[in-house]
Structures are given as structure tokens and as C-alpha cells.
Amino acid sequence: MTDIFELLKGKPGDSDYENKGVIVQGITGSYGSLHAKQMIAYGTNIVAGVTPGKGGQKFEDKIPIYNTMQEAIDATNAKISIVFVPAKFFLSAAKDALESGIKLLVAIPEHVPIRDTMEVLDLANKKGAIIIGPNTPGIMIPELIKIGIMPPMPFKAGKIAVLSKSGTLLYEISDALTTAGFGQSITIGIGGDPVNGTRLIDAFEMVKDIPDMEGLVIVGEIGGDSEEILAQRIIDSGFNKPTVAYIAGRAAPKEKRMGHAGAIVMGNYGSAESKVSMFNKANIPVAKRPAEVPVLLAGKIEKSD
């Protein structure tokens, strides 16, 4: 698997070490421009924008805008893009990016049809690229690079990896961690859709070998079986870093979509009970409330010392 940290930071000695270029697809839209500005303010090196028909213009008087991803990549050599186009245009935007050589694509749009996501994943697979999302808050290494829409306040650099399906719960739980003195080494938004470019298990593979990781926090929710599969992988791999989980949706009725397209229990498939019992089997405590996450994590870390 491609090393996510190498993609996000590069190698020491590279001219762009810890300053990787990112292209914003849909930079002239209201959502895209708002978040492009916020990413720049956070310190992310936004090198270009792409909006078909607006090539030649400049964003905020300095960032060049191109008509196609190929032109943007030719000019900047960037390997990362973040997509803000409306859901119905996601398929063509993502194809344009992958065919032009993007290796990490962060897909923000909500309401992308599953068929379009699967087509994009198929292409990404062939091209050896990573997709984060769709319907994700994004990915970040706190205090270094933010490729997403998260507000900066909850996050602090540190040694806990946080994987989350939900955006606001990622903020809420990272805030609780930060307040308790646990900064984050990386946070990865999985997204709330039924089919995710980076599944919980893929995100786990990306972070499990971080050398000085102190702990792992998994924020799941009802729907699908990705939490169960991750718990099984943790059991099988003998991963023994302190790990805590949280699952949202215990009180949700069956057969109803709870805001996220993927948050639906069908029969027993996707139920909170199933996820909680698998985490218990993996000896991973599941917090009842977001505020309980740092408490359980501190307990786990103390035991492992």
C-alpha cells in the first residue's frame, strides 16, 4: 500500500518536504472557494484550482485556475486533489483527476450515486490511487496539512490516530481528546456513504505502523459491516496499541436512513449491537458518549505502560 504519510508530507530532503501541493477541483464554487481559503489559512499549500471554462483566471489574485486537471498537474506536478463539485459532476471530475495522475483524491461531495463511486474506485484501483470519501470531512495531519473541511479548533498535533465515518463526531471527539491532552498524529474521515474509497480497514492499514503512535480511536456508526471487519483485522493482526471505539446510532430505528446514506440498519446488517459486540471481542472498549472516549483511552494507555 502507498504510504499515506509519504503522500501527505514527502521525504526529508525533498524540496517540497512538508509542503506538498494540493489542487482544488471546483475552486470557484461557493463551497470550494470558502474551504480553499480556510485550507490556505491552515497552511496547506494550495497550488492550483480547476474549474472548466475558467482557465487563465486567478483565485485570490494568486492561485492559477486551469480548465482541466492535466493542465493543472503539468504546471504544478501535484499528486493530491480535493474535489468540491456538485455530486452529479463528481464522476467526471474524479475521472479527470485520476487519468491525469492524481494519487490521493479527497472527495467532499455528499449524495454521490453509489454506481459513480464504484466506477471511480475501479479506476483508482487500476491507477494505484487512494480515494478518501465521498461524503468525507477529509484528511489531516494536525498543525501540518489539512485537506478537507474540518474547523481547525478541535485539533492539535500529537500521537493519537483518529478514524471517523462522521464529520462532526470527528470534531467533537478530537476536541475531547485535545482537551484531555491527547493530540492527534493523523485524522482520516471515512465518510458517511455506503461505499467508501478508504474503508475503516484501509485507514487502519495506513496508520497501524506509525512508529510513535500512542493510541487509536475508531469512530463508527450504524450501517454496513466495516467496523466488524476492522475489529476482526485487529484481532487477526495482533495489533496491540491502546484502542478505543465509539459507535453512533444505538437508538436509531431499523430500516431508516439516519442522515448519512450509509447509516441504515437492514435486518441485523449494520446494527450497533453487532459492532459493539465485535469490538468487545477484540478487547476494544466502546464509549457510550463522545466525552467518555479520552477517559477510556487514558485507562488503556495506563494499562499498557
Add this chain to the structure above:
Amino acid sequence: MQLLEFQAKEIFREYGINLLDSISSTNIEEGRKHAKELGYPFVIKIQVPVGGRGKAGGIQKCQNDDEFELKYPQVMDLEIKGEKARAILLEKMADIKKELYLSIFLNRSKRCYTIIASAEGGVEIESVKNQIIKEIGLGDVSDELAKEVAKEMELVGKTAEQFVDTLKKLSKLTIEKEAELVEINPLAIMQDDSVMALDGKFVTDDNSNFRHDELQKYQEKTANEIQAEKSGFSLVELDGNIAVVGNGAGLVMSTLDMLSDNGGKPACFLDVGGGATTESVYEALTLISRLPRVKGILVNLYGGIVKTTVVAEAFLQAYENNLIDLPVFSRLKGTESEKAKEMLKNSRTNIFDSVEEAINAAVMGIKK
């Protein structure tokens, strides 16, 4: 969206899947006409978007007019797992040899479509034995693969031929309609060895609705849910008395969980969404004011891109216009939350530092 049996069968019919004669109705006058057209004996089947109809008495055999007059209203008045009848389907009686199971579903963790088939159908999927499972990528089932499934099910002759045909048609409609799940259970082998779909389940991907105008007539949403969708937030109506409002699906689910843990009963799940404005939140409060049974509102916000002041402003307007006269319990954190708290200080909103305190106060306040 999840289609009802008769709606799923309309689509099956369009794709040439074998079905018994059947007609749907929504009242007994219509039903009587259909009974004459169809002729006895037939089966009266309640149309609800949940399983377990047979056990609950929602499927009744009917031999003559007397039985029809007795059973049609009985079935119509049933409530199954909280769901009332949307319609009644009258379907010819079948003389069957054996029941099979067949479905194609979106396998979320494998990110591909998957066939499940079994020669032992007619029971709920969890109890179906000897399941044959085949991953089929983006959904296309070749002739060879369909034949392989039939062979593994030990089907022969005409039955095998018709099964292969049914499976290929099912895969075609899964792809063309962008279904998340299509299930025929039971798929029956008839006395003449032909194959017929006796039931149908069909779940579509709502995100592909913009490509499927033809499916929109099946959309079953409350007026409030439709309004919510238009305004860019998501609403699920529940049967308790505390309306739960927040930003982000995960955070609102989490708030429902904590409320339920503390003995509270949520009246709705309302996620104001990432693009919330004062207008859209005001719209959300308008919907809440129309929900029955609501005795209080619990607000849990973690302001990120959505500023908490935007939400606070909507509440102030709602109070001023007398839209909301219920107690409001809220926890505000994140972007501009200090300012939002200041704005709401002398209003109907009770502000708490933690969501746990807001929940406790809401549960206690509503008991009074």
C-alpha cells in the same frame, strides 16, 4: 427508497420476470372490482415496507365473496411493526412445488454487487440455508455465471432455464435502476416446473434519484420529510416527545443515543446539514413546530463551518414570531459559540455547558 411488493412487481413485469396475475387497491370498493376481474381463489396481501407479513396475519387466502368481505378490512386495518397498510394486493393462488431464494445486493465492504441464491427459500434471509454467494463486480451477470448458479442449486431442465433467465433479468434491472438490493423470496418452482416471483423487495439508491424520474412515483415520504430535503437538512420522524436538532448526522445520532440512555424519547432526528443558514434552520424549526407530541427541543451543536450564531439567530426569530413556545435545551460549542450563548441569554433557550447536562434537564423538564 424501499418499494412495496406491488411496486417492485411492476418493475419486474417491465423486465419480463414471471409473475402471477395480481392487482393492487387502496379501498374495499376498488378491491371488490378487482376480486371479480381476478376470480377466486386468490391471496390478500398487505402492502407495508417491512417483512414478517405472513406471521402477522397480513397474507390471507380468500375463496369467495363472504371471505373477501371479512378478510379485506381485517388485513387493511393491520399494523405491522408500526407500519400501516399502504395498499392491498390481490394475487392469484399459486400451486407450488418448491421455494427458492434469489437476491442481488450491494456488498458495501467488498464494494461490488453480490448474488445470494439458495434452493431453500421462503424464509427470512437470516435463516436461508445453503447460500450460494457470487461477487459480480458492477452487477452484470453473464450467461455462464447464471448457469453455474443454477447448477449449484441443482436445478434442471425448464426450471434451470427459467432461473437463468430470471437471474439475468434481475441483474439488468439492478444495474439500470441503480438498486442497492433486489430480492425475490420466494422464487417459486410451479407444478409445471416454471419459475415465478411470488414476492419482491427493491431498495434503490436515493442519491441516483436525479437519473430516475420513472421511480419518483414510488417515493414515500411525509410532507415534512420532503420539505426538509428541499431545504437541505435531513429529518427522520420518530415517535417520542423531544425533538433533537444538531449539525452532522453522526452528532445527531449520538445525541439520540444519549437521550435514550437517559430515559428520553426522541420525536425526531434533525440534522441541519453542513450548509445551514438562518433561513434553513428557521425552516427546520417550522417543521418541528408542526410535529405532533413534541414537548421540548434538545439542541446539540458543534459549530465548525456552520456558525452557532447562525442557528442562534434562527431561534431568536422563531421566538419573536411565536413559532416556538416549547422549552429549548441546548449545548453550543465551536465556532462563535460564546457569542451565540450571549445572544440567547435572556431567551427561552436554556443553555448548558455539556450535552449531558442539557439532556438531563430536557428529560426532567418534560416529565414535569
